[in-house]
Amino acid sequence: MSRKERTPYIDALRVISNAPPAGAAPAQEQKPSVDNRILEEEVRLARIENDIREKDQALKEQTLRWLFILLGIETGIVFIIAVMQGFHLGGFALDEWSLRLLLAATLVQTVSMLTIAIRHLFPQQKQ
Numbered sequence: 001m002s003r004k005e006r007t008p009y010i011d012a013l014r015v016i017s018n019a020p021p022a023g024a025a026p027a028q029e030q031k032p033s034v035d036n037r038i039l040e041e042e043v044r045l046a047r048i049e050n051d052i053r054e055k056d057q058a059l060k061e062q063t064l065r066w067l068f069i070l071l072g073i074e075t076g077i078v079f080i081i082a083v084m085q086g087f088h089l090g091g092f093a094l095d096e097w098s099l100r101l102l103l104a105a106t107l108v109q110t111v112s113m114l115t116i117a118i119r120h121l122f123p124q125q126k127q
Contacts, residue, residue: 060121060122067113
């Protein structure tokens with residue numbers, strides 16, 4: 001491509017990038033236009049909002065991960081208690097109603113905690 005053929009493309013790139021054309025005043029003497037400053041602020045605001053969303057998502061993932069870990073540990077402990085009760089390991093014996101209450105309470109707690117977590121971590125869109 002010859003220099004004459006490239007000139008329209010270079011001029012178009014300068015317009016797009018807001019670069020001063022050849023022979024214009026030095027950059028430090030030119031003030032950015034109001035439109036450019038508004039655009040820069042909108043871009044900065046969009047970046048800040050994006051960072052907030054990323055941090056919020058990371059916090060949600062971490063919270064949900066810890067919730068699953070804690071509920072898994074609790075369920076494991078209740079399972080061990082149920083096995084010890086069933087086989088009377090180490091002379092372990094609970095009243096039948098105590099074991100049923102423990103199992104029912106654990107099930108209700110697990111389901112309710114997961115329901116609450118899902119509703120608060122992933123809210124429904126309002127229509």
